[in-house]
Structures are given as C-alpha cells and as structure tokens.
Amino acid sequence: MIRYLKSVFLLTIALAVDVPALAALPEKIFIGTGWDTLRKTPEEVLEESEAFSQTGLDGINLVFEAKNSDGEVMNQDRVLSRVRFSYPHLRRFIPLFQKIAKCKGLKESLLTVRWCPTPEERLSWDDDEGWKIFEENMRVVARLAREGGLKGILLDWEDYKKARQFERIDSD
Secondary structure (H helix, E strand, O other): OHHHHHHHHHHHHHHHOOHHHHHOOOOOOOEEOOHHHHOOOHHHHHHOHHHHHOOOOOEEEEOOEEEOOOOOEEEOOOOOOOOOOOHHHHOOHHHHHHHHHOOOOOOOOEEEEEOOOOOOOOOOOOOHHHHHHHHHHHHHHHHHHHHOOOOEEEEEOOOOOOOOOOOOOOOO
8 A cells, every 4th residue: 555655646746747847947056044144234245246156156045124113123033923014114125135136146045034933922823913914024025025036035934942933832
C-alpha cells in the first residue's frame, strides 16, 4: 500500500509540474539574508549597491521603519501586532525599493516580514480585530513590495521572542 501511495504521489507531482515553465526559470538565484542585511536601512543598501554588485548575490532581504500618525513604529517586526500600518507613511520607501531593484546584485530582493510578536503583542486566536489589523498590515507590506519592484516578501515566523503566537494557549 505504501509503495502504491508513493507512486500515485510521484505521478501527481509529475503531472502538476509545468515543465516548459520550469525550463524558463534561471538555474539558481542567490538571496543574501541574515542579521547583517537586516541591520541595513534601504538608504544604506542603495548607497552600497556597487559593493553588492560584486558579491555574486542576486538580491537580499530588505527592511523598513517609519512611524504612523499615532507615533507608533511600523517595521518588519510589528506587522503581526495591533499597530496599524499606514501606507501614506510608508510609501516613501517605494522610490528607494525601485532603485534598489534595478541594481546588479539586488534585482531579486525581498521585503522582510517577521511574524514573531513580543509576548505582550501576541494576538489571541479569537481577537478578530487584531487579526484584521494584521491582514491590513500585510496588504500594505505587499503593496510596498509590488510598487517598489521587489520580487516578493520574505516571511520569517521563527518565535524569537517566545510569544507562542502559533501555538494554542489556555487564554485562546
């Protein structure tokens, strides 16, 4: 039975793959990601774009930070929180991202988003308003990435701050 299921699974995968579309993809794309790139503002990345062109990378993970009308920080670490992201306050990054996306060594760059709130900002599973804010924030981030000419979003949901956001706890 296991052998049969493996065969059916492999056949299903083989039939689902669009071989001509795969042939059109580049062989490998290298994205530089880590705490070193996360410490660079988009302005710094743009200033150092010539150095990135010498690395052999195709892109990096980018970050952003601004304040909303209430003075709250909007950045890659606060997307999954009750902080409301404001597109008008973040759109200043679009021209920067567009310039970055045209640089050799940065054309495949991604906008970083961490789904790892602090324990104090953790959303209860039944917090409909909080999850609505998160949805709206992701829409703003996706719009920034798209309008900025970036290739997409790098999602990081490692529980760095031990908030247990994706575990059910008694208060949920």
